[in-house]
Amino acid sequence: MNLYELTATELSKKLASKDCSAVEATKSVFDRIEEVEGKVEAYLAVTKEEALNKAKEVDEKRAKGEALSPIAGVPIGIKDNICTKGVLTTCASKMLYSFVPPYNATVIDKLCSQDMVMTGKLNMDEFAMGSSCENSYFKKTKNPHNLSCVPGGSSGGSAAAVAAGEVFLSLGSDTGGSIRMPASYCGIVGLKPTYGSVSRYGLVAFASSLDQIGPFGRCVEDVAMLYSAICGRDENDATSVICKYPRFTANCTDIRGLRIGLPKEYFGEGVDAEVKKAVTAAVSELEKAGAVVKQISLPSTDNALSAYYIISSAEASSNLARFDGVKYGYRTESFDGLIDMYEKTRSEGFGDEVKRRIMLGTFVLSSGYYDAYYKKAKLFQKRISLEFEEAFKGCDIIITPTAPDTAFKLGEKVSDPVKMYASDICTVTVNIAGLPAISVPCGKDSKGLPVGMQIIGAKFTEQKLFDVASFYEALTGGPQKVVHVPV
Amino acid sequence: MNIDIKKVAKLSRLKISEQDIPKFERDMQSIVDMVDKLPDVSDLTLSLDRNDPMVLREDVIGASVKRTDMLKNAPQVEAGCFVVPKVVEE
Numbered sequence: 001m002n003l004y005e006l007t008a009t010e011l012s013k014k015l016a017s018k019d020c021s022a023v024e025a026t027k028s029v030f031d032r033i034e035e036v037e038g039k040v041e042a043y044l045a046v047t048k049e050e051a052l053n054k055a056k057e058v059d060e061k062r063a064k065g066e067a068l069s070p071i072a073g074v075p076i077g078i079k080d081n082i083c084t085k086g087v088l089t090t091c092a093s094k095m096l097y098s099f100v101p102p103y104n105a106t107v108i109d110k111l112c113s114q115d116m117v118m119t120g121k122l123n124m125d126e127f128a129m130g131s132s133c134e135n136s137y138f139k140k141t142k143n144p145h146n147l148s149c150v151p152g153g154s155s156g157g158s159a160a161a162v163a164a165g166e167v168f169l170s171l172g173s174d175t176g177g178s179i180r181m182p183a184s185y186c187g188i189v190g191l192k193p194t195y196g197s198v199s200r201y202g203l204v205a206f207a208s209s210l211d212q213i214g215p216f217g218r219c220v221e222d223v224a225m226l227y228s229a230i231c232g233r234d235e236n237d238a239t240s241v242i243c244k245y246p247r248f249t250a251n252c253t254d255i256r257g258l259r260i261g262l263p264k265e266y267f268g269e270g271v272d273a274e275v276k277k278a279v280t281a282a283v284s285e286l287e288k289a290g291a292v293v294k295q296i297s298l299p300s301t302d303n304a305l306s307a308y309y310i311i312s313s314a315e316a317s318s319n320l321a322r323f324d325g326v327k328y329g330y331r332t333e334s335f336d337g338l339i340d341m342y343e344k345t346r347s348e349g350f351g352d353e354v355k356r357r358i359m360l361g362t363f364v365l366s367s368g369y370y371d372a373y374y375k376k377a378k379l380f381q382k383r384i385s386l387e388f389e390e391a392f393k394g395c396d397i398i399i400t401p402t403a404p405d406t407a408f409k410l411g412e413k414v415s416d417p418v419k420m421y422a423s424d425i426c427t428v429t430v431n432i433a434g435l436p437a438i439s440v441p442c443g444k445d446s447k448g449l450p451v452g453m454q455i456i457g458a459k460f461t462e463q464k465l466f467d468v469a470s471f472y473e474a475l476t477g478g479p480q481k482v483v484h485v486p487v
Numbered sequence: 488m489n490i491d492i493k494k495v496a497k498l499s500r501l502k503i504s505e506q507d508i509p510k511f512e513r514d515m516q517s518i519v520d521m522v523d524k525l526p527d528v529s530d531l532t533l534s535l536d537r538n539d540p541m542v543l544r545e546d547v548i549g550a551s552v553k554r555t556d557m558l559k560n561a562p563q564v565e566a567g568c569f570v571v572p573k574v575v576e577e
Contacts, residue, residue: 102556235544242542306522317499324500326569328560338572339500347502355501356511360518362499363490372488379528418517 003028007479008168008222012070015062022055022062022073025168026117029075033119033166036485039147041139042161044080045088046120051075054117061115069114071229076111077167079158080121081128082213083202084108087118091204092136093126095349096329105202106234107171107213114229119167123157126351127320128178128206130154131423134414135353142410143185144483145449149407152182152423155216159186162216165482169226170216175207176308177403177427179214180439184402184452187441188480189223189469190216192427194459195434196241198227199234205319207312208239210431219479220440220470221250227462243460252467253474256290261395265301266426271404278451279401282442285475286399286468296391296398300384301429305421307384308428310364310377317361323349356417385433392458397468400426402439402452430456438465440472441480488523490515 003011003025014020030048037043058073078084081091083101085108090096104112111118125135133141133156141156143149144164151160155172159182162170172179174192183190191214198213205211215226228248234240260283267276287293325331325345332344350358364373391398404425413420430437435456442453453472457465473479492512496503503511554567563570 099560102552102559238541238543303525306525309518310522310525321500325562326571329562331562335572338574341572342500343502346500350501352511355499355503356514356518358499358501359492359495359511359515360522363495363515363519364522366495366498369488373522373525375533376525376528377522378533379531380525382531382533383528417514418521421518421521 002032004032004165005482007219008074008217009219009225011074011168012225015073018062022058022117023052025073026051026055026075029119029167036164036487037166039142039485039487040144040160040164040166041141042122042157042164042166043077043120044090044092044123044138044157047087047118051117051119054115058115058117069229070225071111072115073117075117075119075168076226077119077122077158077161077170078108079124079155079170079172081124081173081204082108082171083204084118084121087121089121089204090138091127092124092138093349093351093354094137094330095323099329101202103202106199106236107230108202110230122155122161122170125154125156125353127204127354128154128173128175129316129353129357131177131181131420132413133157133182134410135351137351140410143407144485145187146407147486148409149449150185150410152185152403152407154178156182158216159183159188159190162186162218163188163483164485169222171213171230172216173203173211173213174431175210175312176431177424179216180402180427180437180452180454181423183216183439184450185407187450187483188216188218189220189438189440190214191223191227191438191462191465192430192436193227193231193462194436196239197231197243197245197460197462199237199240201234201236207315208319209315210312218482220466220473223438224248224250224466246463248463248466250466250470252471255286255468255471258286258291258397258468259395260286260291260293261296261391261398262293263296263298263301263391263398263400265298266400270422270425271401272406274445275401275403275405275451278443278445279399279453282453282472283399286472289471289475294395296395298387298391298429300380300387303380304384304429304432305425307377307380308424308432309360309421310373311381311432313357313361314365314374315361317358317365320354320358353417381432384429388433388435397464398456400454400456402426402454406445406447406449406451426454435459436462436465438469440469442472442476488519490519
């Protein structure tokens with residue numbers, strides 16, 4: 001067995017017991033990258049030299065007997081919208097093609113202080129806007145399970161790299177499903193944490209009231225380990241919540257009495273029959289193990305997508321106003337005056353999807369339309385939150401499909417933005433209500449593509465999500481294996 | 488609701504070429520039609536979350552980024568300043 005095939009927690013234990021070195025593990029990952037990256041195209045930048053130097057440093061620290069974090073020496077990849085000091089951070093956009101941040105995001109500082117070995121920066125939809133990773137300015141990442149399919153988005157590179165064994169763990173960001181949905185398509189585990197539990201400082205802002213950084217791994221325990229390493233209050237993010245965070249575990253062996261809510265709206269029209277079948281079968285397994293399943297209703301779900309696209313685009317239009325060709329990033333070559341420079345820079349620097357969202361956001365915030373769209377969407381957000389609060393009075397967790405389908409073909413939805421937006425139908429409500437949710441693999445469809453099950457909890461109940469997800473994972477054969485990529 | 492692409496593009500500081508306008512018009516109209524479906528919610532009012540007071544950090548001097556490091560990313564720099572086209576007419 002190659003080292004890159006281990007889970008992150010298995011590797012962490014081997015490193016601690018000196019069964020292998022961080023340098024060996026890192027080399028194994030880069031050998032794998034060499035082998036499959038040409039097919040998968042998950043990385044925008046590979047930082048091999050720095051990674052090997054860091055791995056050597058970790059091995060030396062360990063040899064001296066220093067107390068180290070469980071993630072010390074574990075190779076981790078980072079989505080390219082998270083600022084890494086001295087390493088290109090492009091958001092997969094021409095607009096930031098040359099941007100080298102002079103500072104680290106808080107999550108990067110946290111991981112560096114725990115001796116992370118960073119393998120590189122991972123591909124995504126431009127500015128995290130998209131559901132297929134096809135909106136990247138630089139390259140199209142493929143799904144390791146089927147190279148003619150998309151990996152999901154927007155954190156497609158983060159998910160594909162972990163699934164293909166090109167890294168042990170990765171960080172993504174999730175504004176409307178951008179961690180869970182690619183985790184589902186690539187057959188791995190992804191967590192969207194409670195809003196405010198992970199600092200957003202240094203995450204290039206898309207929709208600030210919805211964005212949240214979170215981990216990917218090939219098993220629930222890996223995700224719990226990385227989440228433990230990044231969560232917590234940060235003075236540099238005023239929305240980060242002051243709260244006591246435990247070290248999270250994922251070894252639950254008893255779910256008797258657990259109350260599971262199944263919202264009928266997530267199993268209706270628009271959700272693929274095979275996906276419904278796989279998720280329902282997974283829930284039956286949990287029921288057999290002693291969980292109590294009850295049908296519930298979250299009636300506002302059907303209109304959540306509208307509210308989501310209004311709120312997220314409104315915030316994006318103001319967040320992306322900073323890209324003006326003055327302080328950093330792309331500037332157009334020739335222009336006639338300041339306004340012309342702004343307009344040309346932005347028109348040449350942003351891709352079509354980013355332009356559509358900026359224009360939608362500008363439209364819904366413009367004079368005469370504000371009440372009809374933005375204010376209404378904010379009220380609707382409250383309604384969705386109240387519905388979840390009410391639901392959690394009668395159940396401990398809610399289970400739904402993560403995505404309405406499995407990975408679709410590259411190019412299949414690019415020409416129809418509204419069709420692409422519908423991919424987020426099962427995930428956006430969670431961001432709107434600020435809740436945590438995890439996606440775990442629950443079988444495959446008839447084409448051999450992975451199906452994801454979404455487990456949603458009340459705010460700050462990540463431990464419960466890890467408990468249920470790890471219990472289910474153990475029932476169904478344990479951690480996901482590295483996907484065989486035909487080369 | 489109909490959307491005036493030229494006006495919205497101008498407000499967004501974007502330039503859409505004449506040949507791209509029909510495509511953007513069509514896409515944006517279908518997106519606006521989608522978000523138009525939001526039902527009435529006049530039974531609710533917006534209020535701040537009393538349980539979520541934002542805590543501001545102490546106003547103390549801390550480490551910062553050097554000007555030279557900050558300017559490294561700028562498209563055009565002169566004498567330690569960002570260079571922009573002339574803004575004020577004589």
